[in-house]
Amino acid sequence: MPPVTDIPVSSASTPSGPSSPEKWRALVASWRAAAEDRTADHAGYLRSAARAADGSLPCHLIANYALAWYAASERVTDPTVHDEIITAFEAAADRLGDPGPCDHAAHPRLGHFEDYLPTAAWLGTPLGRRAYRWRRHEEGGEPLDAWLCPSFLRVRADEALAALRPARAALRS
Numbered sequence: 355m356p357p358v359t360d361i362p363v364s365s366a367s368t369p370s371g372p373s374s375p376e377k378w379r380a381l382v383a384s385w386r387a388a389a390e391d392r393t394a395d396h397a398g399y400l401r402s403a404a405r406a407a408d409g410s411l412p413c414h415l416i417a418n419y420a421l422a423w424y425a426a427s428e429r430v431t432d433p434t435v436h437d438e439i440i441t442a443f444e445a446a447a448d449r450l451g452d453p454g455p456c457d458h459a460a461h462p463r464l465g466h467f468e469d470y471l472p473t474a475a476w477l478g479t480p481l482g483r484r485a486y487r488w489r490r491h492e493e494g495g496e497p498l499d500a501w502l503c504p505s506f507l508r509v510r511a512d513e514a515l516a517a518l519r520p521a522r523a524a525l526r527s
């Protein structure tokens with residue numbers, strides 16, 4: 355029986371992916387820069403929607419709510435991105451004002467962003483809203499009114515700001 359040391363070590367067992375730590379770091383950096391750009395883009399959409407009368411505020415507020423948790427994590431490190439999304443949520447909160455309590459029995463639960471982002475997209479256009487109503491007949495879910503509810507949206511804006519402001523302050527130090 356040959357000694358164990360004679361068993362050849364396969365060079366094919368190296369893990370796939372970038373071959374050096376430098377390449378991994380470059381990959382992560384490029385991915386991060388793209389994510390920060392996207393967050394800043396979406397913050398701009400929300401800021402515009404807060405001024406517009408086209409009914410696009412719910413769509414962009416929900417989309418930015420998803421990004422807010424991402425921006426508040428340590429993964430977004432450019433403070434100007436935080437400033438943009440905070441300014442956008444402040445504009446949205448101002449636009450919504452203090453809607454007070456509403457008549458809805460329930461509002462949408464915003465769990466994982468991948469689940470509710472498609473709905474956010476539907477809220478942005480009349481055609482999308484019709485599609486949401488039609489889909490709800492088939493699959494259930496909260497009524498469209500509950501998604502568009504100013505009370506619901508104002509609470510979400512306040513939650514996002516409560517997460518983003520400390521994250522922004524932490525970057526200053």
Ligand SMILES: [Zn+2]
Binds near residue numbers: 503504506
């Ligand atoms: Zn409501």
